[in-house]
Amino acid sequence: MSYKYLLLIVFSWSLQVGANDTINIASDEWCPYICNEDNKPGILIEIINEIAEAQGYDVNFTLMPLDRSLRLLQQSKLDMVLALTKEHIEAFDLRQSQEVYGGLYNDFYVSNETQWKFSTVENLKNFIEQGNILGLINGYEYGSAVSRLKETSGEFIFLASGDKPLSSALKMLSKQRITVLLDSRFNVEYEIQDKKITNLQYAGTQGIFVPLYIGFAPDTTLNYISTFDKGLIKLRTKGQLSKILQRYGISDWHSKK
Structure with a gap:
């Protein structure tokens, strides 16, 4: 194996690890769930940030039109799109969270x-x-x-x-x-x-x-999805979710299920 080829393998592996450590998310602005403010980024952005930080992930969020973000997610060029209905999930053959993330x-x-x-x-x-x-x-x-x-x-x-x-x-x-x-x-x-x-x-x-869900790329593992669902449950149980919702003047959708 040549030195050049070995470098290529190492570089490719590094890119894959980096991609796995960073969650790439895109959605349009839809406050209070998804906002474009530093001090109030949105309920769902705050939830994902809390869960990601606990798991050691970085979050890369991009604001873009919903129809474009759905197409990119379908092609596995994104990891997740926020605040989707079941119709969105089915229409684009995505995977979805089992927990409800708003409504x-x-x-x-x-x-x-x-x-x-x-x-x-x-x-x-x-x-x-x-x-x-x-x-x-x-x-x-x-x-x-x-x-x-x-x-x-x-x-x-x-x-x-x-x-x-x-x-x-x-x-x-x-x-x-x-x-x-x-x-x-x-x-x-x-x-x-x-x-x-x-x-x-x-x-x-x-x-x-x-109800609204998180949409995941079609090749996402169930364990990865479960990480976020368990994270939401933990935030709710510990009262952290309530604190986030209070900042936006929104009550917990859990009671509406």
Whole structure:
């Protein structure tokens, strides 16, 4: 074996070890779960950092659009993507945590000047087809009823994208460039308070609480996934999770399961 070839093997092994010691994560901004602030990086970022530190891992987090991060995770170019629904997991053939890491509701928001309130998806369909625009976030899953609405009434739907899609969509709603926004109350209310937006109001909810999971690359071992699930359980048991949630004004989703 040549000296050059031996160096190549050693270098390749070193890269593999380095990759295993660093957790590569990507998601879009979706406060309070995933934020872009040094002092408040987000609930899920803080949870993963606590677990990773206890296991001796480094964390490399990149802010990017959700649809791109899902494609990279599917190709095993990332280790995990945060705050995913079961629909995301299944659609991209990913592995998922067994523990729940947050949750969402399908909540509607409108400007204070808009009188419409959500009652049924058919009611929503009729409203937007009168020329009103529904704002959604590109790559997000809202359930089968909303998916059908995207197919039948897509011309009346705006898909926000980018690294901070919810923030962008709320600005558009506040300026009445869209008429209705669908997202989760936890995230919308956090953004409204943080950005001091005063001209928006809640307009109803479709469906029930939807649990969120961590999505892992398809080749991830079950033992690796279990490390994070056990870490979350430990954080909850020791009261550390409660302290993290209190900083963001969010209650534990465990009671909603």
